[in-house]
Amino acid sequence: MDMKQLITRARRGLREEMRLYLVAVSSLAVAFLCLGGALLALTNLSAVARAWGQSSRMTVYLRDGAEAEDVAQLRALVEGLAEVRAVEHLSSEDARAQFLEHSDVEAGLAALPAEVFPASLEITLAQDTGAPRAARIAERIAQFRSVSDVETYRGWFSRLESLLQAGRAIAGALALLVALCVLAVIGNTIRLAVARRREEIEVMKLCGATDEFVRGPFVLEGSFQGFMSALLAVLLLMGGFLLVRDELDATVAALTGVRAAFLHPAALVGLTLGGAAVGAIGSALSLRRYMAV
Amino acid sequence: MRSFDPDDSNVVRPFPFFRAGVRADPSAANRPILVLEDVYKYFRADKPTLRGLNLTVERGEFLFVTGPSGAGKSTLLQLIYRKHTVEEGRILFCGRDIARLTSKSIPYLRRNLGVVFQDFKVVQHWTVFENVAIALEILDMPQRLVRSRVVETLERVGLGGRGGDRTSNLSGGEQQRVAVARAIVTEPALILADEPTGNLDPHLAIDILTLFEEVNETGTTVIFATHDHSLISKRDHRIISIEDGRVSEARRGLRSWSARDIISAADTKRGSGVHKHPVAV
Numbered sequence: 001m002d003m004k005q006l007i008t009r010a011r012r013g014l015r016e017e018m019r020l021y022l023v024a025v026s027s028l029a030v031a032f033l034c035l036g037g038a039l040l041a042l043t044n045l046s047a048v049a050r051a052w053g054q055s056s057r058m059t060v061y062l063r064d065g066a067e068a069e070d071v072a073q074l075r076a077l078v079e080g081l082a083e084v085r086a087v088e089h090l091s092s093e094d095a096r097a098q099f100l101e102h103s104d105v106e107a108g109l110a111a112l113p114a115e116v117f118p119a120s121l122e123i124t125l126a127q128d129t130g131a132p133r134a135a136r137i138a139e140r141i142a143q144f145r146s147v148s149d150v151e152t153y154r155g156w157f158s159r160l161e162s163l164l165q166a167g168r169a170i171a172g173a174l175a176l177l178v179a180l181c182v183l184a185v186i187g188n189t190i191r192l193a194v195a196r197r198r199e200e201i202e203v204m205k206l207c208g209a210t211d212e213f214v215r216g217p218f219v220l221e222g223s224f225q226g227f228m229s230a231l232l233a234v235l236l237l238m239g240g241f242l243l244v245r246d247e248l249d250a251t252v253a254a255l256t257g258v259r260a261a262f263l264h265p266a267a268l269v270g271l272t273l274g275g276a277a278v279g280a281i282g283s284a285l286s287l288r289r290y291m292a293v
Numbered sequence: 294m295r296s297f298d299p300d301d302s303n304v305v306r307p308f309p310f311f312r313a314g315v316r317a318d319p320s321a322a323n324r325p326i327l328v329l330e331d332v333y334k335y336f337r338a339d340k341p342t343l344r345g346l347n348l349t350v351e352r353g354e355f356l357f358v359t360g361p362s363g364a365g366k367s368t369l370l371q372l373i374y375r376k377h378t379v380e381e382g383r384i385l386f387c388g389r390d391i392a393r394l395t396s397k398s399i400p401y402l403r404r405n406l407g408v409v410f411q412d413f414k415v416v417q418h419w420t421v422f423e424n425v426a427i428a429l430e431i432l433d434m435p436q437r438l439v440r441s442r443v444v445e446t447l448e449r450v451g452l453g454g455r456g457g458d459r460t461s462n463l464s465g466g467e468q469q470r471v472a473v474a475r476a477i478v479t480e481p482a483l484i485l486a487d488e489p490t491g492n493l494d495p496h497l498a499i500d501i502l503t504l505f506e507e508v509n510e511t512g513t514t515v516i517f518a519t520h521d522h523s524l525i526s527k528r529d530h531r532i533i534s535i536e537d538g539r540v541s542e543a544r545r546g547l548r549s550w551s552a553r554d555i556i557s558a559a560d561t562k563r564g565s566g567v568h569k570h571p572v573a574v
Binding site: 002005016199200202203204205206207208209210213 | 374404424433
Protein backbone atom coordinates (compact mmCIF):
# COMPACT_ATOMS: atom_id res chain seq x y z
CA MET A 1 0.00 0.00 0.00
CA ASP A 2 1.48 3.35 -0.94
CA MET A 3 1.85 6.13 1.59
CA LYS A 4 -0.62 8.45 -0.12
CA GLN A 5 -3.33 5.81 0.02
CA LEU A 6 -2.47 5.02 3.63
CA ILE A 7 -2.76 8.68 4.63
CA THR A 8 -6.00 9.10 2.68
CA ARG A 9 -7.55 6.13 4.47
CA ALA A 10 -6.28 7.30 7.87
CA ARG A 11 -7.66 10.80 7.23
CA ARG A 12 -11.01 9.32 6.32
CA GLY A 13 -10.98 7.33 9.56
CA LEU A 14 -10.09 10.39 11.61
CA ARG A 15 -12.83 12.41 9.92
CA GLU A 16 -15.45 9.74 10.51
CA GLU A 17 -14.52 9.23 14.17
CA MET A 18 -13.69 12.87 14.89
CA ARG A 19 -15.70 13.18 18.10
CA LEU A 20 -14.39 9.96 19.53
CA TYR A 21 -10.82 10.97 18.76
CA LEU A 22 -11.27 14.46 20.26
CA VAL A 23 -12.37 12.91 23.54
CA ALA A 24 -9.43 10.52 23.46
CA VAL A 25 -6.92 13.26 22.64
CA SER A 26 -8.12 15.44 25.51
CA SER A 27 -7.92 12.52 27.99
CA LEU A 28 -4.48 11.60 26.79
CA ALA A 29 -3.32 15.21 26.94
CA VAL A 30 -4.08 15.23 30.66
CA ALA A 31 -1.97 12.10 31.11
CA PHE A 32 0.90 13.62 29.12
CA LEU A 33 0.52 16.85 31.09
CA CYS A 34 1.13 14.92 34.32
CA LEU A 35 4.23 13.33 32.82
CA GLY A 36 5.45 16.65 31.41
CA GLY A 37 4.88 18.35 34.76
CA ALA A 38 6.87 15.68 36.56
CA LEU A 39 9.68 15.99 34.03
CA LEU A 40 9.66 19.77 34.39
CA ALA A 41 9.93 19.55 38.17
CA LEU A 42 12.71 17.02 37.83
CA THR A 43 14.58 19.18 35.33
CA ASN A 44 14.56 22.16 37.68
CA LEU A 45 15.44 20.14 40.76
CA SER A 46 18.36 18.66 38.84
CA ALA A 47 19.49 22.14 37.84
CA VAL A 48 19.43 23.23 41.50
CA ALA A 49 21.30 20.09 42.55
CA ARG A 50 23.87 20.66 39.84
CA ALA A 51 24.37 24.27 40.84
CA TRP A 52 24.64 23.40 44.52
CA GLY A 53 26.72 20.32 43.91
CA GLN A 54 29.23 22.41 42.01
CA SER A 55 29.14 25.03 44.71
CA SER A 56 32.63 25.20 46.16
CA ARG A 57 31.78 27.69 48.85
CA MET A 58 32.46 27.39 52.52
CA THR A 59 31.41 29.91 55.16
CA VAL A 60 33.33 30.15 58.41
CA TYR A 61 31.21 32.01 61.02
CA LEU A 62 33.32 33.86 63.54
CA ARG A 63 32.53 34.19 67.22
CA ASP A 64 31.30 37.55 68.45
CA GLY A 65 34.25 39.48 69.68
CA ALA A 66 36.84 37.28 68.00
CA GLU A 67 40.29 38.81 68.14
CA ALA A 68 41.40 40.42 64.89
CA GLU A 69 44.76 38.75 65.33
CA ASP A 70 43.15 35.29 65.61
CA VAL A 71 41.05 35.99 62.54
CA ALA A 72 44.10 37.16 60.58
CA GLN A 73 45.98 34.03 61.64
CA LEU A 74 43.08 31.83 60.63
CA ARG A 75 42.81 33.60 57.29
CA ALA A 76 46.51 33.15 56.60
CA LEU A 77 46.25 29.43 57.41
CA VAL A 78 43.23 28.95 55.18
CA GLU A 79 44.82 30.85 52.32
CA GLY A 80 47.79 28.53 52.61
CA LEU A 81 45.69 25.45 51.81
CA ALA A 82 46.13 24.10 48.27
CA GLU A 83 42.37 23.73 47.70
CA VAL A 84 41.55 27.30 48.61
CA ARG A 85 41.22 29.76 45.76
CA ALA A 86 40.07 32.86 47.64
CA VAL A 87 39.14 34.03 51.12
CA GLU A 88 36.99 37.08 51.84
CA HIS A 89 36.39 38.52 55.26
CA LEU A 90 32.86 39.76 55.83
CA SER A 91 32.25 41.90 58.87
CA SER A 92 28.83 42.01 60.56
CA GLU A 93 28.09 45.22 58.68
CA ASP A 94 29.09 43.65 55.35
CA ALA A 95 26.93 40.58 56.07
CA ARG A 96 23.94 42.76 56.89
CA ALA A 97 24.42 44.83 53.75
CA GLN A 98 24.73 41.68 51.61
CA PHE A 99 21.58 40.18 53.13
CA LEU A 100 19.59 43.33 52.49
CA GLU A 101 20.91 43.53 48.95
CA HIS A 102 20.05 39.94 47.95
CA SER A 103 16.80 39.58 49.82
CA ASP A 104 13.49 41.19 49.06
CA VAL A 105 12.67 41.92 52.70
CA GLU A 106 10.34 44.27 54.45
CA ALA A 107 11.47 47.47 56.03
CA GLY A 108 11.11 45.90 59.51
CA LEU A 109 13.92 43.44 58.84
CA ALA A 110 16.06 46.20 57.37
CA ALA A 111 16.04 47.79 60.80
CA LEU A 112 17.86 44.82 62.32
CA PRO A 113 21.19 45.80 63.90
CA ALA A 114 24.48 44.57 62.40
CA GLU A 115 25.15 42.43 65.49
CA VAL A 116 22.47 40.02 64.41
CA PHE A 117 24.65 39.04 61.44
CA PRO A 118 27.82 37.20 62.42
CA ALA A 119 31.10 38.10 60.79
CA SER A 120 32.47 35.38 58.54
CA LEU A 121 35.20 34.21 56.23
CA GLU A 122 33.80 33.33 52.79
CA ILE A 123 36.06 30.67 51.33
CA THR A 124 36.10 29.67 47.67
CA LEU A 125 37.45 26.18 47.10
CA ALA A 126 38.79 24.69 43.89
CA GLN A 127 35.99 23.16 41.74
CA ASP A 128 37.44 19.67 42.01
CA THR A 129 37.54 19.62 45.79
CA GLY A 130 35.78 16.45 46.86
CA ALA A 131 33.20 16.34 49.66
CA PRO A 132 35.45 14.35 52.09
CA ARG A 133 38.34 16.79 51.65
CA ALA A 134 36.04 19.78 52.16
CA ALA A 135 34.68 18.11 55.31
CA ARG A 136 38.21 17.57 56.66
CA ILE A 137 39.11 21.22 56.02
CA ALA A 138 35.91 22.32 57.75
CA GLU A 139 36.68 20.07 60.69
CA ARG A 140 40.15 21.53 61.04
CA ILE A 141 38.96 25.13 60.79
CA ALA A 142 36.22 24.49 63.38
CA GLN A 143 38.89 23.75 66.00
CA PHE A 144 40.01 27.38 66.02
CA ARG A 145 38.72 29.28 69.04
CA SER A 146 37.62 32.28 66.94
CA VAL A 147 35.33 30.01 64.87
CA SER A 148 31.71 29.60 65.87
CA ASP A 149 30.51 27.35 63.03
CA VAL A 150 31.50 26.16 59.54
CA GLU A 151 28.93 25.76 56.76
CA THR A 152 30.03 23.59 53.81
CA TYR A 153 26.56 23.50 52.18
CA ARG A 154 27.19 19.77 51.53
CA GLY A 155 24.41 18.75 53.91
CA TRP A 156 21.88 20.66 51.83
CA PHE A 157 23.22 19.10 48.71
CA SER A 158 22.97 15.53 50.03
CA ARG A 159 19.42 16.21 51.21
CA LEU A 160 18.56 17.57 47.76
CA GLU A 161 20.23 14.56 46.16
CA SER A 162 17.98 12.17 48.06
CA LEU A 163 15.00 14.35 47.16
CA LEU A 164 16.07 14.14 43.53
CA GLN A 165 16.43 10.37 43.73
CA ALA A 166 12.86 10.18 44.97
CA GLY A 167 11.80 12.65 42.26
CA ARG A 168 13.42 10.55 39.57
CA ALA A 169 11.71 7.41 40.86
CA ILE A 170 8.35 9.20 40.94
CA ALA A 171 8.87 10.59 37.44
CA GLY A 172 9.86 7.12 36.21
CA ALA A 173 6.78 5.54 37.77
CA LEU A 174 4.66 8.36 36.39
CA ALA A 175 6.12 7.84 32.91
CA LEU A 176 5.26 4.15 33.12
CA LEU A 177 1.80 4.95 34.37
CA VAL A 178 1.26 7.48 31.60
CA ALA A 179 2.52 5.02 28.98
CA LEU A 180 0.06 2.40 30.27
CA CYS A 181 -2.67 5.01 30.42
CA VAL A 182 -1.95 6.08 26.85
CA LEU A 183 -1.91 2.46 25.70
CA ALA A 184 -5.22 1.80 27.42
CA VAL A 185 -6.97 4.97 26.21
CA ILE A 186 -5.70 4.68 22.65
CA GLY A 187 -6.37 0.96 22.70
CA ASN A 188 -9.95 1.54 23.84
CA THR A 189 -10.48 4.38 21.40
CA ILE A 190 -9.20 2.35 18.49
CA ARG A 191 -11.17 -0.67 19.71
CA LEU A 192 -14.32 1.45 19.69
CA ALA A 193 -13.48 2.78 16.26
CA VAL A 194 -12.67 -0.71 15.04
CA ALA A 195 -15.91 -2.09 16.45
CA ARG A 196 -17.77 0.61 14.53
CA ARG A 197 -15.75 -0.17 11.43
CA ARG A 198 -15.73 -3.95 11.78
CA GLU A 199 -17.65 -4.32 8.54
CA GLU A 200 -15.00 -2.28 6.76
CA ILE A 201 -12.26 -4.56 8.07
CA GLU A 202 -14.21 -7.66 7.14
CA VAL A 203 -14.73 -6.37 3.61
CA MET A 204 -11.04 -5.60 3.21
CA LYS A 205 -10.00 -9.00 4.54
CA LEU A 206 -12.44 -10.76 2.23
CA CYS A 207 -11.00 -8.83 -0.71
CA GLY A 208 -7.55 -10.16 0.12
CA ALA A 209 -6.12 -7.35 2.24
CA THR A 210 -3.13 -8.33 4.31
CA ASP A 211 -3.10 -7.57 8.03
CA GLU A 212 -0.61 -4.77 7.35
CA PHE A 213 -2.97 -3.16 4.83
CA VAL A 214 -5.87 -3.22 7.30
CA ARG A 215 -3.76 -2.23 10.28
CA GLY A 216 -1.85 0.60 8.56
CA PRO A 217 -4.45 3.40 8.76
CA PHE A 218 -5.48 2.46 12.30
CA VAL A 219 -1.86 2.53 13.46
CA LEU A 220 -1.41 5.88 11.77
CA GLU A 221 -4.56 7.19 13.45
CA GLY A 222 -3.35 5.93 16.86
CA SER A 223 0.04 7.46 16.28
CA PHE A 224 -1.54 10.77 15.30
CA GLN A 225 -3.70 10.72 18.43
CA GLY A 226 -0.67 10.07 20.62
CA PHE A 227 1.32 12.80 18.91
CA MET A 228 -1.47 15.37 19.12
CA SER A 229 -2.11 14.56 22.78
CA ALA A 230 1.56 14.94 23.67
CA LEU A 231 1.81 18.15 21.63
CA LEU A 232 -1.27 19.58 23.32
CA ALA A 233 0.18 18.68 26.72
CA VAL A 234 3.51 20.35 25.83
CA LEU A 235 1.73 23.51 24.68
CA LEU A 236 -0.38 23.63 27.84
CA LEU A 237 2.68 23.04 29.98
CA MET A 238 4.59 25.76 28.15
CA GLY A 239 1.68 28.17 28.54
CA GLY A 240 1.46 27.42 32.25
CA PHE A 241 5.20 27.73 32.68
CA LEU A 242 5.32 31.12 30.94
CA LEU A 243 2.50 32.31 33.18
CA VAL A 244 4.26 31.44 36.44
CA ARG A 245 7.90 31.86 35.40
CA ASP A 246 8.28 35.44 36.66
CA GLU A 247 6.72 34.49 39.96
CA LEU A 248 9.04 31.49 40.29
CA ASP A 249 12.08 33.61 39.49
CA ALA A 250 11.12 36.12 42.17
CA THR A 251 10.63 33.50 44.87
CA VAL A 252 12.16 30.07 44.35
CA ALA A 253 15.04 31.32 42.23
CA ALA A 254 15.96 33.89 44.89
CA LEU A 255 16.20 31.06 47.43
CA THR A 256 17.97 28.49 45.29
CA GLY A 257 20.02 30.78 43.10
CA VAL A 258 18.83 28.92 39.99
CA ARG A 259 16.35 30.34 37.51
CA ALA A 260 13.39 28.19 36.46
CA ALA A 261 13.95 26.50 33.10
CA PHE A 262 11.54 24.77 30.70
CA LEU A 263 12.06 21.26 29.36
CA HIS A 264 15.03 20.70 27.06
CA PRO A 265 14.07 20.62 23.36
CA ALA A 266 15.24 16.99 23.19
CA ALA A 267 12.81 16.13 26.00
CA LEU A 268 10.00 17.89 24.11
CA VAL A 269 10.79 15.97 20.93
CA GLY A 270 11.05 12.75 22.96
CA LEU A 271 7.69 13.40 24.61
CA THR A 272 5.84 14.04 21.34
CA LEU A 273 7.53 11.26 19.39
CA GLY A 274 7.10 8.94 22.37
CA GLY A 275 3.40 9.83 22.37
CA ALA A 276 3.17 8.96 18.70
CA ALA A 277 5.01 5.67 19.24
CA VAL A 278 2.87 4.65 22.21
CA GLY A 279 -0.25 5.58 20.23
CA ALA A 280 0.84 3.40 17.34
CA ILE A 281 1.62 0.47 19.63
CA GLY A 282 -1.69 0.79 21.49
CA SER A 283 -3.51 0.84 18.20
CA ALA A 284 -1.70 -2.18 16.79
CA LEU A 285 -2.29 -4.19 19.98
CA SER A 286 -5.99 -3.43 20.08
CA LEU A 287 -6.48 -4.52 16.47
CA ARG A 288 -5.16 -8.04 16.88
CA ARG A 289 -8.43 -9.67 17.79
CA TYR A 290 -10.26 -8.16 14.82
CA MET A 291 -7.87 -9.53 12.27
CA ALA A 292 -9.28 -13.03 12.21
CA VAL A 293 -11.76 -12.93 9.34
CA MET B 294 -0.64 -4.03 -11.13
CA ARG B 295 2.01 -4.80 -8.53
CA SER B 296 4.76 -7.18 -9.43
CA PHE B 297 5.20 -10.44 -7.54
CA ASP B 298 8.23 -12.52 -6.86
CA PRO B 299 7.65 -15.78 -8.70
CA ASP B 300 10.32 -17.53 -6.66
CA ASP B 301 8.57 -17.00 -3.37
CA SER B 302 6.88 -20.35 -2.90
CA ASN B 303 5.60 -19.51 0.59
CA VAL B 304 2.79 -17.44 -0.69
CA VAL B 305 0.05 -18.24 -3.14
CA ARG B 306 0.33 -15.45 -5.65
CA PRO B 307 -2.54 -14.10 -7.63
CA PHE B 308 -3.03 -16.18 -10.75
CA PRO B 309 -3.25 -13.64 -13.52
CA PHE B 310 -3.68 -16.47 -16.01
CA PHE B 311 -7.01 -17.27 -14.41
CA ARG B 312 -8.51 -13.93 -15.23
CA ALA B 313 -11.52 -14.10 -17.41
CA GLY B 314 -10.54 -14.31 -21.05
CA VAL B 315 -6.82 -14.64 -20.33
CA ARG B 316 -5.15 -18.00 -20.77
CA ALA B 317 -1.46 -17.54 -20.38
CA ASP B 318 -0.85 -21.13 -19.31
CA PRO B 319 -2.62 -23.65 -21.53
CA SER B 320 -2.13 -26.53 -19.08
CA ALA B 321 -3.87 -24.58 -16.34
CA ALA B 322 -6.90 -24.27 -18.53
CA ASN B 323 -7.26 -28.05 -18.60
CA ARG B 324 -7.21 -28.51 -14.83
CA PRO B 325 -10.38 -28.22 -12.77
CA ILE B 326 -10.41 -24.92 -10.95
CA LEU B 327 -11.61 -26.49 -7.72
CA VAL B 328 -11.40 -30.01 -6.35
CA LEU B 329 -12.65 -31.06 -2.91
CA GLU B 330 -11.53 -34.49 -1.77
CA ASP B 331 -13.04 -36.20 1.28
CA VAL B 332 -13.55 -32.93 3.08
CA TYR B 333 -14.62 -33.07 6.70
CA LYS B 334 -15.52 -30.07 8.83
CA TYR B 335 -16.64 -30.24 12.45
CA PHE B 336 -18.00 -27.39 14.49
CA ARG B 337 -19.25 -29.94 17.03
CA ALA B 338 -17.27 -33.07 17.64
CA ASP B 339 -20.35 -35.32 17.54
CA LYS B 340 -21.92 -33.76 14.46
CA PRO B 341 -19.78 -33.01 11.40
CA THR B 342 -21.05 -30.19 9.22
CA LEU B 343 -19.38 -31.68 6.16
CA ARG B 344 -18.55 -35.37 6.03
CA GLY B 345 -16.41 -36.76 3.26
CA LEU B 346 -17.51 -34.18 0.73
CA ASN B 347 -16.18 -34.68 -2.80
CA LEU B 348 -16.65 -32.15 -5.55
CA THR B 349 -14.95 -31.04 -8.74
CA VAL B 350 -15.68 -27.73 -10.41
CA GLU B 351 -14.39 -27.09 -13.91
CA ARG B 352 -13.18 -23.77 -15.18
CA GLY B 353 -15.93 -21.52 -16.46
CA GLU B 354 -18.69 -23.54 -14.82
CA PHE B 355 -21.80 -22.09 -13.22
CA LEU B 356 -22.68 -24.26 -10.28
CA PHE B 357 -25.72 -24.05 -8.06
CA VAL B 358 -25.18 -25.37 -4.54
CA THR B 359 -28.46 -26.06 -2.88
CA GLY B 360 -29.75 -27.80 0.19
CA PRO B 361 -31.76 -26.98 3.30
CA SER B 362 -30.69 -24.34 5.79
CA GLY B 363 -27.87 -25.60 7.96
CA ALA B 364 -26.87 -28.29 5.46
CA GLY B 365 -23.39 -26.86 5.02
CA LYS B 366 -23.64 -24.70 1.90
CA SER B 367 -22.11 -21.67 3.54
CA THR B 368 -19.52 -23.81 5.32
CA LEU B 369 -18.44 -25.19 1.97
CA LEU B 370 -17.91 -21.68 0.60
CA GLN B 371 -16.21 -20.55 3.81
CA LEU B 372 -13.73 -23.38 3.49
CA ILE B 373 -12.94 -22.26 -0.04
CA TYR B 374 -12.22 -18.67 0.93
CA ARG B 375 -10.50 -19.95 4.05
CA LYS B 376 -12.67 -18.44 6.71
CA HIS B 377 -12.43 -21.91 8.21
CA THR B 378 -10.00 -24.75 7.76
CA VAL B 379 -10.91 -28.34 6.91
CA GLU B 380 -10.42 -31.00 9.56
CA GLU B 381 -9.71 -33.70 7.00
CA GLY B 382 -9.39 -33.86 3.25
CA ARG B 383 -8.04 -31.50 0.62
CA ILE B 384 -9.34 -28.49 -1.25
CA LEU B 385 -7.37 -27.87 -4.42
CA PHE B 386 -7.81 -24.45 -5.97
CA CYS B 387 -5.87 -24.19 -9.22
CA GLY B 388 -4.00 -27.28 -8.13
CA ARG B 389 -2.94 -25.92 -4.72
CA ASP B 390 -4.21 -27.32 -1.47
CA ILE B 391 -5.71 -24.25 0.14
CA ALA B 392 -6.51 -26.19 3.31
CA ARG B 393 -2.78 -26.16 4.03
CA LEU B 394 -2.14 -22.49 3.38
CA THR B 395 -0.48 -20.46 6.10
CA SER B 396 -2.43 -17.49 7.41
CA LYS B 397 -0.03 -15.17 5.55
CA SER B 398 -1.00 -16.74 2.26
CA ILE B 399 -4.75 -16.42 2.72
CA PRO B 400 -4.98 -12.81 1.43
CA TYR B 401 -3.30 -13.91 -1.79
CA LEU B 402 -5.80 -16.73 -2.18
CA ARG B 403 -8.68 -14.32 -1.67
CA ARG B 404 -7.38 -11.98 -4.34
CA ASN B 405 -8.33 -14.70 -6.79
CA LEU B 406 -11.83 -14.99 -5.42
CA GLY B 407 -14.84 -12.76 -5.47
CA VAL B 408 -17.22 -13.33 -2.59
CA VAL B 409 -20.82 -12.08 -2.45
CA PHE B 410 -23.05 -12.50 0.60
CA GLN B 411 -26.73 -12.46 1.43
CA ASP B 412 -26.26 -9.42 3.66
CA PHE B 413 -24.24 -7.63 0.92
CA LYS B 414 -21.32 -6.74 3.21
CA VAL B 415 -20.87 -3.32 1.70
CA VAL B 416 -19.60 -0.45 3.84
CA GLN B 417 -22.61 1.76 4.33
CA HIS B 418 -20.78 5.03 4.97
CA TRP B 419 -18.56 4.66 1.93
CA THR B 420 -19.55 5.74 -1.53
CA VAL B 421 -20.35 3.18 -4.21
CA PHE B 422 -17.01 3.98 -5.84
CA GLU B 423 -15.07 3.47 -2.60
CA ASN B 424 -16.77 0.13 -1.97
CA VAL B 425 -15.68 -1.19 -5.35
CA ALA B 426 -12.30 0.52 -5.50
CA ILE B 427 -11.08 -1.05 -2.25
CA ALA B 428 -10.62 -4.42 -3.99
CA LEU B 429 -8.22 -2.81 -6.48
CA GLU B 430 -6.48 -0.62 -3.90
CA ILE B 431 -5.60 -3.79 -2.02
CA LEU B 432 -3.77 -4.88 -5.16
CA ASP B 433 -1.81 -1.59 -5.15
CA MET B 434 -3.25 -0.64 -8.49
CA PRO B 435 -2.52 2.94 -9.59
CA GLN B 436 -5.40 5.32 -8.91
CA ARG B 437 -5.84 6.15 -12.59
CA LEU B 438 -6.43 2.48 -13.39
CA VAL B 439 -8.61 2.05 -10.31
CA ARG B 440 -10.86 4.85 -11.51
CA SER B 441 -11.27 3.50 -15.01
CA ARG B 442 -11.78 -0.11 -13.87
CA VAL B 443 -14.36 0.87 -11.25
CA VAL B 444 -16.31 3.08 -13.66
CA GLU B 445 -16.30 0.29 -16.22
CA THR B 446 -17.45 -2.31 -13.66
CA LEU B 447 -20.21 -0.09 -12.33
CA GLU B 448 -21.49 0.28 -15.89
CA ARG B 449 -21.38 -3.50 -16.19
CA VAL B 450 -23.58 -4.06 -13.12
CA GLY B 451 -26.01 -1.33 -14.08
CA LEU B 452 -24.78 1.32 -11.67
CA GLY B 453 -23.17 3.63 -14.19
CA GLY B 454 -22.95 7.20 -12.89
CA ARG B 455 -23.76 6.16 -9.30
CA GLY B 456 -20.16 6.02 -8.06
CA GLY B 457 -20.50 9.15 -5.94
CA ASP B 458 -23.65 7.98 -4.15
CA ARG B 459 -23.43 6.99 -0.53
CA THR B 460 -24.08 3.25 -0.35
CA SER B 461 -26.57 3.60 2.50
CA ASN B 462 -28.81 5.55 0.13
CA LEU B 463 -29.12 2.62 -2.29
CA SER B 464 -31.86 -0.01 -2.35
CA GLY B 465 -31.14 -3.63 -1.39
CA GLY B 466 -30.87 -4.72 -5.01
CA GLU B 467 -28.49 -1.87 -5.79
CA GLN B 468 -26.35 -2.64 -2.76
CA GLN B 469 -26.06 -6.23 -3.92
CA ARG B 470 -24.98 -4.93 -7.33
CA VAL B 471 -22.26 -2.95 -5.56
CA ALA B 472 -21.16 -6.18 -3.85
CA VAL B 473 -21.12 -7.97 -7.22
CA ALA B 474 -19.12 -5.11 -8.75
CA ARG B 475 -16.58 -5.37 -5.92
CA ALA B 476 -16.37 -9.13 -6.45
CA ILE B 477 -15.77 -8.91 -10.20
CA VAL B 478 -13.70 -5.74 -10.49
CA THR B 479 -10.47 -7.67 -9.92
CA GLU B 480 -11.52 -10.25 -12.52
CA PRO B 481 -11.12 -13.17 -10.14
CA ALA B 482 -10.84 -16.79 -11.20
CA LEU B 483 -13.77 -17.86 -9.06
CA ILE B 484 -16.83 -16.14 -7.64
CA LEU B 485 -18.49 -17.50 -4.53
CA ALA B 486 -22.02 -16.27 -3.97
CA ASP B 487 -23.50 -17.24 -0.60
CA GLU B 488 -27.28 -16.82 -0.82
CA PRO B 489 -26.83 -13.54 -2.68
CA THR B 490 -30.55 -13.24 -3.41
CA GLY B 491 -31.72 -14.21 0.07
CA ASN B 492 -32.61 -10.64 1.02
CA LEU B 493 -34.12 -9.66 -2.31
CA ASP B 494 -37.59 -9.98 -3.76
CA PRO B 495 -38.03 -12.56 -6.58
CA HIS B 496 -37.82 -10.01 -9.38
CA LEU B 497 -34.54 -8.56 -8.08
CA ALA B 498 -33.26 -12.07 -7.37
CA ILE B 499 -33.60 -12.95 -11.06
CA ASP B 500 -31.78 -9.70 -11.97
CA ILE B 501 -28.88 -10.58 -9.69
CA LEU B 502 -28.76 -14.15 -10.96
CA THR B 503 -28.65 -12.84 -14.52
CA LEU B 504 -25.79 -10.56 -13.51
CA PHE B 505 -23.81 -13.56 -12.23
CA GLU B 506 -24.59 -15.41 -15.44
CA GLU B 507 -23.23 -12.51 -17.47
CA VAL B 508 -20.06 -12.62 -15.39
CA ASN B 509 -19.89 -16.39 -15.97
CA GLU B 510 -20.20 -15.84 -19.72
CA THR B 511 -16.90 -13.99 -19.70
CA GLY B 512 -15.21 -17.16 -18.40
CA THR B 513 -15.35 -16.66 -14.64
CA THR B 514 -16.37 -19.71 -12.63
CA VAL B 515 -19.36 -19.06 -10.37
CA ILE B 516 -20.51 -21.10 -7.38
CA PHE B 517 -23.95 -19.89 -6.38
CA ALA B 518 -25.32 -21.19 -3.10
CA THR B 519 -29.05 -20.86 -2.66
CA HIS B 520 -31.97 -22.74 -1.17
CA ASP B 521 -34.39 -20.86 -3.38
CA HIS B 522 -35.85 -23.64 -5.53
CA SER B 523 -37.84 -21.23 -7.62
CA LEU B 524 -34.61 -19.57 -8.68
CA ILE B 525 -32.69 -22.69 -9.66
CA SER B 526 -35.68 -24.18 -11.41
CA LYS B 527 -35.56 -21.31 -13.88
CA ARG B 528 -32.04 -22.19 -15.03
CA ASP B 529 -30.36 -25.30 -16.33
CA HIS B 530 -26.95 -24.93 -14.70
CA ARG B 531 -25.34 -27.80 -12.92
CA ILE B 532 -26.71 -28.32 -9.41
CA ILE B 533 -25.30 -30.06 -6.39
CA SER B 534 -27.34 -30.59 -3.28
CA ILE B 535 -25.75 -30.77 0.14
CA GLU B 536 -27.59 -32.63 2.82
CA ASP B 537 -26.27 -33.76 6.14
CA GLY B 538 -22.80 -32.71 5.13
CA ARG B 539 -22.62 -34.73 1.94
CA VAL B 540 -23.17 -34.05 -1.72
CA SER B 541 -26.20 -36.23 -1.85
CA GLU B 542 -27.20 -35.40 -5.37
CA ALA B 543 -25.24 -33.98 -8.19
CA ARG B 544 -26.02 -33.79 -11.82
CA ARG B 545 -24.38 -32.32 -14.82
CA GLY B 546 -26.27 -30.83 -17.71
CA LEU B 547 -29.66 -29.99 -16.40
CA ARG B 548 -30.95 -29.92 -19.89
CA SER B 549 -31.64 -33.60 -19.26
CA TRP B 550 -32.30 -33.27 -15.50
CA SER B 551 -34.63 -30.61 -14.29
CA ALA B 552 -34.07 -28.89 -11.00
CA ARG B 553 -37.47 -30.05 -9.91
CA ASP B 554 -36.40 -33.69 -10.43
CA ILE B 555 -33.32 -33.21 -8.31
CA ILE B 556 -35.15 -31.48 -5.53
CA SER B 557 -37.85 -34.09 -5.43
CA ALA B 558 -35.21 -36.83 -5.46
CA ALA B 559 -33.48 -35.15 -2.55
CA ASP B 560 -36.79 -34.81 -0.72
CA THR B 561 -37.49 -38.50 -1.24
CA LYS B 562 -34.14 -39.44 0.25
CA ARG B 563 -34.57 -37.09 3.16
CA GLY B 564 -37.91 -38.77 3.82
CA SER B 565 -36.31 -42.22 3.89
CA GLY B 566 -33.49 -40.94 6.08
CA VAL B 567 -30.92 -42.80 3.98
CA HIS B 568 -28.18 -41.41 1.79
CA LYS B 569 -27.60 -44.32 -0.48
CA HIS B 570 -25.40 -42.78 -3.09
CA PRO B 571 -23.30 -39.84 -2.06
CA VAL B 572 -22.03 -38.86 -5.45
CA ALA B 573 -18.59 -37.49 -6.15
CA VAL B 574 -18.80 -35.25 -9.14
